[in-house]
Amino acid sequence: MKSEKLGLNTICTHIGEVKDEQFKGAVSPLFMSSSYAYEDVEVKRYPRYFNTPNQEALCRKIARLEKCEAGLIFGSGMAAVSTTMLAFLHKGDHVVLPQTLYGGTYNFVVEEFHKFGIEYSFAEGFSEADFSEKIQKNTKVLFVETPSNPLMRITDLEMISKLAKQHGLITMIDNTFASPVNQTPADFGIDIMMHSATKYMGGHSDILAGAVAASEEHIKIIWNLAKNLGGSLSDYTVWLLERSMKTMVxxxxxxxxxxxxxxxxxxxxxxxxxxxxxxxxxxxxxxxxxxxxxxxxxxxxxxxxxxxxxxxxxxxxxxxxxxxxxxxxxxxxxxxxxxxxxxxxxxxxxxxxxxxxxxxxxxxxxxxxxxxxxxxxxxxxxxxxxxx
Missing domain, CATH: 3.90.1150.10 (Aspartate Aminotransferase, domain 1)
Incomplete structure (x- = not known):
């Protein structure tokens, strides 16, 4: 199914399936192996490299929903957020974030960034001026959440995208509260979308997972760090998440x-x-x-x-x-x-x-x-x- 006109329910139900070639089952088979052959194979698979059959399939579903080229899945939403931010922020870099940040992300920034020599500023409001005045010469990333937690404030994604392009910055969004059903930030020029997949993607309060969607170029940068940090997701949880996402819409x-x-x-x-x-x-x-x-x-x-x-x-x-x-x-x-x-x-x-x-x-x-x-x-x- 390569048609770009597929509806959301169809994407959730069919994109990213693992085909059961042996028994022709109606749902994706689960490959639980943590060890794969490396000789005479097209792909050398290893769970920590995010490339088992179930992992790869689910990433295709998430990327398609977010209208992106590629995706990655993680062991938690914070694994997705922390890995993605550290993949693009290095010693001497600066990031602008909203003051109304999710508590886990806020704590990660204020407790860990100084250890890496990364600087940060919090925008006190949601207007272009609020974000623009915090941009510095060493700023590399604009990070937003919309709707915000818990007051449900909305950030203008088109404004953020244009502002970032003016300064040559990468844009990131925590899209958890909206989900791809309600909001696709790529439509407004946002570069990287992140989710606590525990929430609307999982939807049943029984799994822990994170997700990132972006261009192939950006995902490769994230993957290069992710494989070293080891925040991958077990294939059983991957299978549960793929199953849950069929009813997400x-x-x-x-x-x-x-x-x-x-x-x-x-x-x-x-x-x-x-x-x-x-x-x-x-x-x-x-x-x-x-x-x-x-x-x-x-x-x-x-x-x-x-x-x-x-x-x-x-x-x-x-x-x-x-x-x-x-x-x-x-x-x-x-x-x-x-x-x-x-x-x-x-x-x-x-x-x-x-x-x-x-x-x-x-x-x-x-x-x-x-x-x-x-x-x-x-x-x-x-x-x-x-x-x-």
């Missing part, structure tokens, strides 16, 4: 639809102070999201009334799981102040508008009536205890 679109309904419902709730969802017209980046995204994601955040106790609200939920990760078929929720942003001081959190009453909500595929009933039950329970 169906899952993500259902989550998009549910999240938009939930955002509207929460926005009208008397015990909710504010809702952060780019699909709402009241969101500051709604117009931009509408322009560069085909769906608004299944992620949103909301602030509950200052009179309510966050911990008691979470304990009042029966179906929605207070949980650290996101993007599974089941709805999950967490307090950023207690998890992803817990290492920041209260002042730093305030500067990023991360209040103690903020909750990040990963909307699943359940019936929205059931999600609403669960939230309403928690609101009623906690309001009786906290409002007199």
């Amino acid at each position: 169906l899952r993500v679109r259902a989550q998009n639809k549910n999240a938009k309904k939930m955002a509207k419902w929460l926005d009208g709730h008397p015990l909710v102070e504010k809702v952060y969802y780019p699909g709402l017209k009241t969101h500051p980046d709604h117009g931009l999201a509408k322009k560069q995204m085909s769906g608004y994601t299944g992620m949103l955040s909301f602030e509950i009334s200052e009179y309510l106790n966050v911990d008691e609200f979470l304990k009042g939920l029966k179906m929605i799981k207070p949980s650290m990760s996101l993007a599974g078929v089941e709805s999950t929720i967490l307090s950023p102040a207690q998890t992803s942003h817990a290492l920041l001081s209260a002042e730093e959190r305030k500067r990023q508008n991360i209040s103690d009453g903020l909750l990040r909500f990963s909307v699943g595929i359940e019936e929205t009536e059931d999600i609403i009933a669960d939230l309403e039950g928690a609101f009623e329970k906690v309001s009786r205890k906290n409002i007199v």
Whole structure:
């Protein structure tokens, strides 16, 4: 299947299959071997070299979804991010990143970069001026996340691409929150796309994986470092991820639809102070999201009334799981102040508008009536205890 006009569901279902030549099975066979022949073969395969049959096939699927030439899969999203950044940043180089960075990436930058002699600056906002003023003579990379975690701010990808080209920089994006279903940054000129494949690609909260998609030239540079760092993925997990991705479009679109309904419902709730969802017209980046995204994601955040106790609200939920990760078929929720942003001081959190009453909500595929009933039950329970 080489047609460029294949739909997303078809790509997810069929691109990147391993053909079962022996038994003609309907799904990809799993090759568990960690040792392959090296004589009289076209490819000398070795799992740490990212070139087993299942690894290569899945990389084709990911690359096709991101409209890129090539891809690589890793043992985690952070393995993908760290390997990719270190492949292009060396001693004396500089990178510009958003202030609202995923906690794992933020910690990697501030705790490890100084050991490599790599400099960095955080853009305080999302405008061209915010990024432009941080670019230095030794800047090599512009790194962005959009939508942001947890306030769902949108970065203008076309602007970032043009700005980078003006300065001869490489652009990288963590595309996890959007997924290729909702956003393909390559359409706007972004060079390298990264994912925590644990999230929407895996989608069932049961595997750990990372992914990168880019040009063949850029992937070769990443691979040259990746084979030395050893962040490859086991073939069993590769097989599970390929299986899970067959339903990614169906899952993500259902989550998009549910999240938009939930955002509207929460926005009208008397015990909710504010809702952060780019699909709402009241969101500051709604117009931009509408322009560069085909769906608004299944992620949103909301602030509950200052009179309510966050911990008691979470304990009042029966179906929605207070949980650290996101993007599974089941709805999950967490307090950023207690998890992803817990290492920041209260002042730093305030500067990023991360209040103690903020909750990040990963909307699943359940019936929205059931999600609403669960939230309403928690609101009623906690309001009786906290409002007199």
